[in-house]
Amino acid sequence: MVQRMEREYEGTALMADPIHHYIQFTIPQQKGEITEKDLIDSPWVQRLRYIYQLQSARWVYPSAEHSRFQHSLGAMHLAGEFAKHLYPSLYRILGDECPSAPFIEEYLRVTGLLHDVGHGPFGHFFDDNFLTEFKITHEDIGQVIIREKLGELIRQLRRSPSGPFAPGEELKPEDIAFPIKKNGKDDSHKPKWLRFLQPLTSGIYTFDNLDYVSRDSYMCGVAVGPIDRERLIHYSFFSPKGLTLHKSGNTALAMFLNTRLYLYTNVYYHRTTRAIDLHLREIFPETIRKVFPGNPLDHMERYLYLTDWSLLEEVSHWRWGKEETKDLAREWGRILGRDIKWKMAYDRTLSLNELRYGMALVQEGDWEERVRASLPPSSRDLTFRVDMATQDPRPESPFAMGKKQIYIFDPSTGEIASESLAELFEFIPSKVVQFRVFALDHENDRLLAEIAEETLKGKPPAVKTSV
Numbered sequence: 001m002v003q004r005m006e007r008e009y010e011g012t013a014l015m016a017d018p019i020h021h022y023i024q025f026t027i028p029q030q031k032g033e034i035t036e037k038d039l040i041d042s043p044w045v046q047r048l049r050y051i052y053q054l055q056s057a058r059w060v061y062p063s064a065e066h067s068r069f070q071h072s073l074g075a076m077h078l079a080g081e082f083a084k085h086l087y088p089s090l091y092r093i094l095g096d097e098c099p100s101a102p103f104i105e106e107y108l109r110v111t112g113l114l115h116d117v118g119h120g121p122f123g124h125f126f127d128d129n130f131l132t133e134f135k136i137t138h139e140d141i142g143q144v145i146i147r148e149k150l151g152e153l154i155r156q157l158r159r160s161p162s163g164p165f166a167p168g169e170e171l172k173p174e175d176i177a178f179p180i181k182k183n184g185k186d187d188s189h190k191p192k193w194l195r196f197l198q199p200l201t202s203g204i205y206t207f208d209n210l211d212y213v214s215r216d217s218y219m220c221g222v223a224v225g226p227i228d229r230e231r232l233i234h235y236s237f238f239s240p241k242g243l244t245l246h247k248s249g250n251t252a253l254a255m256f257l258n259t260r261l262y263l264y265t266n267v268y269y270h271r272t273t274r275a276i277d278l279h280l281r282e283i284f285p286e287t288i289r290k291v292f293p294g295n296p297l298d299h300m301e302r303y304l305y306l307t308d309w310s311l312l313e314e315v316s317h318w319r320w321g322k323e324e325t326k327d328l329a330r331e332w333g334r335i336l337g338r339d340i341k342w343k344m345a346y347d348r349t350l351s352l353n354e355l356r357y358g359m360a361l362v363q364e365g366d367w368e369e370r371v372r373a374s375l376p377p378s379s380r381d382l383t384f385r386v387d388m389a390t391q392d393p394r395p396e397s398p399f400a401m402g403k404k405q406i407y408i409f410d411p412s413t414g415e416i417a418s419e420s421l422a423e424l425f426e427f428i429p430s431k432v433v434q435f436r437v438f439a440l441d442h443e444n445d446r447l448l449a450e451i452a453e454e455t456l457k458g459k460p461p462a463v464k465t466s467v
Contacts, residue, residue, distance in 0.1 A: 012161050013037075015073065019214050023077040024161045034156035039110065040073070042153065043304060044117055044145050048072055050307035054216060055122040056276040057267050059338055061220040064267075068116050068123070074211035079112030080105050081233055082200055082207055084162065089237040090196060098193050103169045106160035108197065111176050112207045114150065118142025118180075120296065120303070121311040122284070125277065129284045134295040141296050141303070143177040149300070195403075199243040203404040204394060205232055205256055213260050220267055224259045228252040237409075239416045244407040250424050257428050261393040265349070269389040269434050275342040276335065278385055278438060283331045287315060290325065312336070342385060342438035346449040348456065350433040364388050367455070371437065374451045382444060386452075389434040396430040398422050 011029040014022045026035040039045060048069035058064040083105040091098045098104070118141030120126035127137045146154070151173035158165055175194055178187065179201035187195075200206055210229050217224045235249025245253060267273070291314050296303040316336065318329035334341060368386040375382060395401045398421030408420035435456065437448050 011035075011159070017070075017074060017077070019074055019211065019218060020077050023073055024080075025076075026159060026161055033158075034153055035159075036076075036109070036113070036157070038153050039113060039150065039157075042150060044149055045069070045072070045113065047304060047307060048116065048119070050309040051119050051121060051123065052308050053123070053212070054220075054267070055125050055308075056280065057220070057270060057273045059276055060270050060272045061222070061267065064216070064220045066215065066219045068119055071212055071215055072113050072116050074215055075112035075115060075207045076109045077112075078207035078211050078229070079108035079200070080161065082236070083108040085233050086200075086236060086238060089239070090193065093196070093238050093240055094193055097191070099169055100166035102160040102163045103165045103171075104193070104197075105162055106157060106165070107171060107175070107194075108200065108207070109160060110154060110157070110171065111179060111201060114142065114146055114176060115180055115201065115208055116142070117145050117150075120306060121288075121308045122280070125280065125284070126288075129281055130288045131296075133285070134297070136295070136297065137182075139181045142180050144297060144300070146177040146180070147173045196238060196242060198403045199406055203243065204401070204406060205253060209260065210256070213256070213263055216267060217259070217263055222263065222267055224262050227256055227259055232256065239407060239409065241407050241416055242405060244409050244416055246409050247411060247420065250408065250420075254424055254428065257394050261391070261428070261432070264389075264391045264393075265432075265434065269391070271344045271347065271436065272340060274387050274389060274434075274436060275340055275344065275438055278387060279331070279335055279341045283328050287311070287328055287332070290328075291315075341440070343440065343442050344436055345384065345439045345442065345445040346435075346437040346452045348435045348453070350435055350456075351429050351431075367435075370455050371448070371451055374455055375447075379444065379447065382439070382448075384437055384439040384444075384448060387434075387436045387438060389436075391432050391434075392430060393432060394425050394428050394430055398425055 011026060012024050013027050014024055017023050025037060025040060027037045028035050046069070049067050051068045052058055053066050053068055053071050054061075054064045084101075087101045087104055090104065091101075099107075116138075118138040120131070120138060120141075124138075131137055131141075154171050154173045154176060157171055175190070178190060178194065179198050182202050201208070210227065210232070213224075214227050214229065231252040232245075232249055235246040235252070237244055237246070288311075291311060292306055293299050293302065296306070315329065315332040318325040319333060321329060364386045367388070368384075371384070371386060372380065372382075395404065398418050401418075405418065406421070407416050407418050408424070409416045410420060435452075437452050439445070439448060
């Protein structure tokens with residue numbers, strides 16, 4: 001009897017976590033067995049310990065020193081929670097086309113663990129300021145890592161924390177990689193169960209964003225509204241149309257979307273975060289070209305060791321380095337010393353309605369030209385930057401969400417439709433742009449603010465400030 005009870009604890013272990021309390025993962029029950037522990041301990045996943053979750057906001061929020069590794073473990077956990085809750089409804093829809101419950105659980109857990117595995121130093125900033133040169137993103141790199149570097153481990157997994165797969169079931173690395181690409185192709189040749197699960201990876205509420213909103217707000221010490229993850233999961237199920245939310249979960253979804261909007265406004269797009277990013281943009285591409293040989297897809301073994309830690313260690317040594325890196329070293333010294341180069345002169349948040357009625361959503365450089373053209377002749381050489389931080393708090397149309405599409409079940413009518421989302425989205429903007437003007441000091445704040453305001457309105461500026 002005691003031995004049987006002990007066996008119930010074999011094959012899994014726990015990791016403590018401030019968000020989910022404990023995260024369970026599989027470990028070998030016998031010598032040679034490949035489990036989640038092997039994936040977690042692989043060099044490609046351990047590498048995420050050295051890539052910060054928040055690239056610049058950590059210089060604004062001192063406690064935000066957490067990594068992509070911690071977030072990936074949290075995403076794995078939430079993916080498993082979704083799988084365990086959703087499996088009965090998925091099986092009711094698909095019948096014998098549906099794999100076993102442990103297989104679906106492990107598929108989602110591994111997808112959650114590896115969804116960020118392709119990130120480079122400074123996260124999304126690396127995509128926007130280096131990878132664009134090669135027309136790829138960290139998602140493309142992640143897909144290669146999953147298929148070519150971790151594929152052999154993935155194929156050998158045979159159980160989830162809940163139990164073993166059905167005989168003959170095997171995870172395919174290409175199926176793990178498939179949903180990671182945000183704007184990837186909709187492959188009709190993929191099995192139906194996989195296509196049903198796609199909204200959980202890249203939809204409006206996912207194991208990814210439910211973890212990072214919870215984790216980032218906690219680690220930053222930001223007082224956001226509650227995020228009712230348990231209620232959202234509880235009221236989610238699969239209908240023949242796809243991922244469906246019971247109407248009783250609407251408030252939890254609205255709460256989550258508003259909380260995420262608050263986090264973008266106050267953390268990810270904080271004025272100082274964006275000021276640091278402006279400075280980084282001036283030196284980041286050239287820096288990466290000096291420390292890395294080119295397209296990461298052509299240099300994967302080198303990419304394994306390209307992280308925030310390795311990059312910051314390298315540039316910190318440049319202060320004693322060659323003449324060719326002297327200017328870069330000086331600017332990196334300012335950033336690492338938190339000597340904020342750019343000061344905010346003007347800030348305005350634009351809604352989609354404002355953008356529709358006369359405020360065209362043009363590029364930052366175009367706005368900069370418009371503002372400069374309106375400056376008095378004596379100030380035309382003023383150094384300033386326009387920064388536009390764009391966010392999409394929810395899909396613009398509840399009826400055209402692509403592979404993110406979800407549906408609402410109304411128990412009073414028995415109907416399952418996307419139309420109900422329109423009511424839910426009514427008080428949540430679909431697009432928000434934080435329009436800011438930064439200068440090297442605050443001496444011309446009033447001038448820049450007045451001209452920026454009038455320029456946004458599409459009027460010739462009537463400058464009241466004495467120049």
